[in-house]
Amino acid sequence: MQTQKLSFKHYVIIGSMLFGMFFGAGNLIFPIHLGQLAGAHWLTAGWGFLLTGTLLPLLGIIAISVTRSSGIYDLAKPIGKRYATLFMILTCATLGPLFATPRTATTPFQIGIASYVSASQAPLYLLIYSLVFFSITYWASRKPTGIIDTIGKLLNPAFLILLALIFGIAFTHPLGSARTANVAAAYQNGAFLNGFLQGYNTMDALAALLFGIAVVTTIRGLGQKEPGAVAKTAAKSSLLSISLEAVIYLGLIWIGATSLSQFKLSADGGIAFSQIANAFMGVPGELILAIMATLTCLTTAVGLATSFSEALHDKFPSISYRTWNRLSCGASFLIANIGLDQIIAWSTPMLMFLYPLAITLIILSIASPLFRHDPVVYRWTTALTLIPACFDALGSAPAVITRLGWVQGLLAFDDKYFPLAKIGLDWALPALIGLMIGLSWHVVRQALTAHAYKMNQN
Incomplete structure (x- = not known):
């Protein structure tokens, strides 16, 4: 070409x-x-x-x-x-x-x-x-x-x-x-x-x-x-x-x-x-x-x-x-x-939700040749990033939402069980865990596939 x-x-x-x-x-x-x-x-x-x-x-x-x-x-x-x-x-x-x-x-x-x-x-x-x-x-x-x-x-x-x-x-x-x-x-x-x-x-x-x-x-x-x-x-x-x-x-x-x-x-x-x-x-x-x-x-x-x-x-x-x-x-x-103030106020929760997903997607895409673009690595990392991203969105929402009782309960759970939640990075550790699980799954499956191929050759 x-x-x-x-x-x-x-x-x-x-x-x-x-x-x-x-x-x-x-x-x-x-x-x-x-x-x-x-x-x-x-x-x-x-x-x-x-x-x-x-x-x-x-x-x-x-x-x-x-x-x-x-x-x-x-x-x-x-x-x-x-x-x-x-x-x-x-x-x-x-x-x-x-x-x-x-x-x-x-x-x-x-x-x-x-x-x-x-x-x-x-x-x-x-x-x-x-x-x-x-x-x-x-x-x-x-x-x-x-x-x-x-x-x-x-x-x-x-x-x-x-x-x-x-x-x-x-x-x-x-x-x-x-x-x-x-x-x-x-x-x-x-x-x-x-x-x-x-x-x-x-x-x-x-x-x-x-x-x-x-x-x-x-x-x-x-x-x-x-x-x-x-x-x-x-x-x-x-x-x-x-x-x-x-x-x-x-x-x-x-x-x-x-x-x-x-x-x-x-x-x-x-x-x-x-x-x-x-x-x-x-x-x-x-x-x-x-x-x-x-x-x-x-x-x-x-x-x-x-x-x-x-x-x-x-x-x-x-x-x-x-x-x-x-x-x-x-x-x-x-x-x-x-008006500008309302636009900024309501855009913040959406950004807090989307950015962790975008960050992990970008990193996975750049590193994808290392694990042969295996979807399982993408899926585990994204799945474990998704939950804290939802918490981040709720926590940064306007007061009309954060004042709700059930929202306050979820945010209290987030602060207690997710490290780095207080600084808006509660998604980082779950994303890393998801990445490790996905990579481990990929390596094990590759090893099993190679072993099965070797057995068939014999």
Whole structure:
């Protein structure tokens, strides 16, 4: 099978596309807020954040490359077709019209517009803003083959120029010293683990599994056809984009920590970033931030809408790509008007449920050549991860759920019998036990098969 050798320029274009798809609403506001929470411990928290915010998405792309999967369904299929379908639908819904895609409109609105309008006027302005935002998103994502031009060549350079301007002022005229910044109670001794869990909010590990479809389509469109070459190109390109993200994250976390010299701990990163921009450049600074946030969130919205529509059209081909795209953009527009706070509050339990399953799936996929892609290893690991993941989801749900008596009973059971439950990692030990059981089963079965074959030969 003939394949086209790509130049460094092609890698940069693909990496730029991935960066634009990954870097969106949460990637701006959560690092800033993490910096304010961690204070003097900003770097320790930052390393934890980078694990789930950058390394895990990179491993997700590599997992798709190693297994030569066309997307999230193929990646999860060794566990079972029904599980793969359900996991794909939940991930698509989370990244699509339920949480991530609506957040791409509400975040820039919160940063750049909400502070200039009254509380009574905000719903009307959000309605207008989100209508325009998702109209542009639908137009840009109506043809999957146009995504590389829309994201990689047009919007990314504009965003990076605006971000560089903010960083340049922040580093030459810092608001204060990060070394002496106050540290929130939870970050006194748990900065790394809290940073690790805050990285869930970016949703990038889930996005990496979904964006694999767009990556493969783009690489093939550039002339590479052989599966091994496609896999290597995807891994190299993603490394470029993830490295740039890591640098930006650490810069934003540091800026958040230095801002405590002039501002109190904010309710969310959007408010904090608006205050910081105003301190640097006044109203023009807030305007630049609003434009920057809109650009970066728009690129992510286009990527999410495209990947959502392609994934579900591929699984359910009787429904056209255009129909799925209309559903994604239309539902995202409606849910965006619920407001940013509600979206974040209800997305957290879903992320606490999906992330342990995504982490184990990524690790299993990368390591799968070592156990010959044996489904039994996948199934044991996933089965024992599933139970504590459900507990994590309940524990992070809004108060209207956690106040229920039966939920409190389950959470008390979780704290008592699952190690690391208090720090949100109660799934880690069960997942490891499941992995050991699965590997042991695999080794024993291989040995029995080899022995039976030897006996038949004799």
